[in-house]
Amino acid sequence: MRSTDRILLTLSAAxxxxxxxxxxxxxxxxxxxxxxxxxxxxxxxxxxxxxxxxTVTAIMGGRYLATRDPDHDRWAAASAEIGIVxxxxxxxxxxxxxRPVWGIWWTWDIRLTSTLVxxxxxxxxxILRQTVAERDxxxxxxxxxxxxxxxxxxxxxxxxxxxxxxHPAPVVGGGEDSGLAPIFLATLLVGVFSLTVFYIVLLRxxxxxxxxxxxxxxxxxxxxxxxx
Amino acid sequence: MPDHFWWVFAVYGVVWVAIILxxxxxxxxxxxxxxxxxxxxxxxxxx
Numbered sequence: 662m663r664s665t666d667r668i669l670l671t672l673s674a675a676x677x678x679x680x681x682x683x684x685x686x687x688x689x690x691x692x693x694x695x696x697x698x699x700x701x702x703x704x705x706x707x708x709x710x711x712x713x714x715x716t717v718t719a720i721m722g723g724r725y726l727a728t729r730d731p732d733h734d735r736w737a738a739a740s741a742e743i744g745i746v747x748x749x750x751x752x753x754x755x756x757x758x759x760r761p762v763w764g765i766w767w768t769w770d771i772r773l774t775s776t777l778v779x780x781x782x783x784x785x786x787x788i789l790r791q792t793v794a795e796r797d798x799x800x801x802x803x804x805x806x807x808x809x810x811x812x813x814x815x816x817x818x819x820x821x822x823x824x825x826x827x828h829p830a831p832v833v834g835g836g837e838d839s840g841l842a843p844i845f846l847a848t849l850l851v852g853v854f855s856l857t858v859f860y861i862v863l864l865r866x867x868x869x870x871x872x873x874x875x876x877x878x879x880x881x882x883x884x885x886x887x888x889x
Numbered sequence: 890m891p892d893h894f895w896w897v898f899a900v901y902g903v904v905w906v907a908i909i910l911x912x913x914x915x916x917x918x919x920x921x922x923x924x925x926x927x928x929x930x931x932x933x934x935x936x
Contacts, residue, residue, distance in 0.1 A: 662916070681901065696893045700900050707904065746911050750904050757900045761893060859908060866915045873922035880929045 714744030722804030
């Protein structure tokens with residue numbers, strides 16, 4: 662691991678420790694939900710990182726289509742994989758919040774369903790990358806899928822803003838009635854910071870791994886050519 | 890201990906374990922790729 666990554670990882674871990682201190686020892690209980698509301702401070706940052714990761718996938722996919730630089734494709738694929746990890750965590754932490762509050766793990770609400778669909782789209786993106794053997798074709802198909810799939814991000818974000826939903830109303834950017842007390846907002850931002858920095862560490866590590874895997878593939882192809 | 894303390898703690902635990910395992914998997918995969926690349930390069934240079 663490089664020194665930049667060590668610094669970023671330390672920053673992320675320090676912010677995560679600060680988050681845990683704030684969540685478990687400092688911030689007061691929310692009036693209506695009580696202790697269970699504290700899940701919010703990890704659930705929302707996971708969703709944020711998922712959105713950021715899929716947005717990076719779409720941008721790097723677009724850059725790949727424009728330049729055909731394989732490194733852009735590596736960034737796109739790495740970010741999609743990490744986006745899947747964090748969206749999976751959203752789909753785990755959400756139902757773990759819902760069970761004690763709603764009495765059910767899941768409901769086919771617009772926010773929940775659109776999140777599941779977004780997760781499935783990027784899962785298909787990763788499966789597509791595994792199934793298409795020819796590298797250029799794989800990269801082009803993945804880039805197009807990554808860009809079209811990104812349309813799911815605003816749908817998830819706007820879902821419970823434009824339609825009635827069982828999911829809690831947005832507390833940040835949700836209109837006049839929304840908002841968080843400063844200490845709750847600060848706690849949320851610490852969580853967002855911690856996981857965003859961790860996402861950068863993961864992304865850099867995954868891209869380095871992808872470059873190595875591509876170098877292996879190229880050597881194997883060259884070897885096959887030599888033997889032929 | 891407040892109601893639901895362990896439940897909330899478990900939720901945070903799931904996130905910590907998942908991201909740490911994922912980072913460990915990435916590191917292991919990278920180390921394996923580096924090893925494989927080294928073998929391929931030395932085989933190629935020896936051939």
